[in-house]
Amino acid sequence: MSLKIVVLAKQVPDTRNVGKDAMKEDGTVNRAALPAIFNPEDLNALEQALRLKDRYPGSTVTLLTMGPARAAEVLREGLFRGADAGYLLTDRAFAGADTLATSYALATAIRKIKDYDLIIGGRQAIDGDTAQVGPQVAEKLGLTQITYAEEILDAADGRIRVKRRIDGGVEVVEGPLPIVVTVNGSAAPCRPRNAKLLMKYKRAMTPSERKENGVECPEGRPWLQIAEWSVADVEGDVQQCGLNGSPTKVKSIENIVFQAKESKTLGSSDEEIDGLMAELIANHTIG
């Protein structure tokens, strides 16, 4: 059985290596100072999709991302790893979206893709850490959802079995296709870029990128064209997109600097270490 898989991906500022200039004076993220990367858990999601493609011949993996023109980079990264196609949702009207407006836009685009068995995304993006977009997409499309997935065990005869991470262990759940699955960071890391695919797709671009760089899509190489969709292309309602469609407003942002006020000196005996461990577990610092 072949599957039609849509992978939701986001380009995010790399908040894992934050320097002094990571935040602007007004408390918003200084995107220019942080390298733009493929959201880590979306890479885990892509790997799950590619494994299904390896396992069920004839399956296809299509990437969908929303963002500015440069977010096409995420789609190329996906193509280099084995995805078959990518769509970039890009429009000024999409800008400033919170999770509600984002999931609206993605759901609208997925409706346009139409033919899908499985929608897989990362659990959350490292810039917002909300973990809301995947579940909201499922709600908007009226689909079942499985969150915190660690491994998709199989997807056959209209059912999917997923191992998901829960407090203190894992559980295996089953659901009907089509379905939305969000993947946890503890899932298998994504495979590397493949040399042949890298050489094949290195010049893949969106129409806007071609316009900006003044290059035509080479004749007879349709795979080098990355599709670009505006609000109108997906027949979206502008009022529900971007800033217009976002009820969430940031009230204020504070810069918190941790200051160690108390200190405790421990010896190296096993008893003292055990005592510390018990204390840390009791106050939920670990465990």
Added chain:
Amino acid sequence: MANFYQDTPELRHHLNHPLMKRIVELKERDFRDKDEYDYAPADFSDAMDSYEKVLDVVGEIVGETIAPNAEEVDHEGPVCQNGRVTYAKGTQENLDTCRKAGLMGMAMPRRYGGLNFPIVPYIMAADIVSRGDAGFENLWGLQDCAETLYEFGNEDQKQRFITRVCNGETMSMDLTEPDAGSDLQSVMLKATYDEKEQCWRLNGVKRFITNGDSDIHLVLARSEEGTRDGRGLSMFIYDKRNGGVDVRRIENKMGIKGSPTCELVYKNAKAELCGERKLGLIKYVMALMNGARLGIAAQSVGLSQAAYNEALAYAQDRKQFGKAIVEFPAVSEMLSLMKAKLEASRSLLYQTARYVDIYKALDDIAKERKLTPEERKEQKTFAKLADAFTPLAKGIGSEFANQNAYDCIQIHGGSGFMKDYTCERIYRDSRITSIYEGTTQLQTVAAIRYVTNGSYLACIRDFEQQAVAPELEDLKGRVKDMADRYAAAVTKVTEAKNQEMHDLVARRLTEMAGYIIMCHLLLQDASKDPGLFNKSAQVFTRFAEAEVDKHSLFVFRLQEADLAYYRSGETKGTEE
């Protein structure tokens, strides 16, 4: 996010050499693959861009996976059970990652599933892999054997085996036996033709076989009964799927511990002949060895780089007497010399790789059509240069890797002697580079003919004609003086017409030639990119000058009567 390609700009410099234009032109044959394969380049800049992008993937995989796995692989090592080898967990992960990235069969033609890369970017990948884990380079680098299949196998064999290598199956070259190490003419593994099954059968034992439980083996065996020398040996292909070869044990080695070194027992193993009978050693293994030697030269450079990086990082971090030890001239002099030796061996490595690329691409074209007289001349020139440079790159490069590993530990002081730092693994891993695929002493044997027939000197005189940056003219003058002293030393030895003297000073003469060539290559590099290479050109030339002087003095002072002092076995103790 470590990337071992991007963090070493010297690599990009060597990739972007003017000779690449010719290499790509020959390798891509007017870019005829571009309509048939979606990943084939359309022009020169497209090809170069692809090499860079793939090397970026190699750099990332080595930085993110292979190097971080190296320590654990070194501790865990492979195990042998019931005749089969299981790699360490990290080794399996490394191989799996390389397969998924499509980095197997890199230099093979596209019609067999390869990337059709020239030797230069392939060897660069080997350099990068070795820096991360020299032991893993052995497993990954054995894809080199596919080159022998490609050159000497028939079309059916190429289709069946090379495609498998490109898909990630591993290879081994089964040459050494308990009584046939450096002297491969003594190989005794027996090949007999099975008339009933219409196939060859192999019986006997091989020893010290790297990755001996590989999927596809190239085996040197005695097919001509009653013979005792190299002319009775043929090359065979053994496919593990057929069975018949077991691993009796794996060696407990000092270094490159992740790479299983196996003793193999052949029990009536089914095999097929590769190429023609009787040419196994005299033609095929010689070709295989030259490729393998270039691989070890790359491994040596990668190790030199690792040793230098570890030493520099430690010297910058370690404080004594109130300052970082890198600030003490005693330490910084060592670091400068390490860097200079690293850059010198790397320049020689890539120059050699370019020579190999040109002649091999022409050889390959010659299979399709007759070469023009100019092309034949070009083929001959570059084949000779490649043969002359390979033993220098392997011999001197591996000695430098060892010297750098030694200095790396020295800079770490007492800590370097502990198992806690990477330097001790680099030290152990380096040790084999000057031994396998022909010891340094055997590289001298291969190189000395180019000393005595004047090839190196002619090459050096050619380099002297090349322009260098004006500020490097003085330095070039010093290198010219070195060449004069080298020429005089060679004349003295050849005129003495004494074979024993000739053999005794062979290493010194070869080193002189090698160092002078390295000086010229660094002068060229520094002229193009002084920021990257000026210091190393300056330091290496001063080092080489002193070495050439030292060797020259030795050669000139050596009298025939002195030879007796160097004869072993004749000076047994006199006690009764």
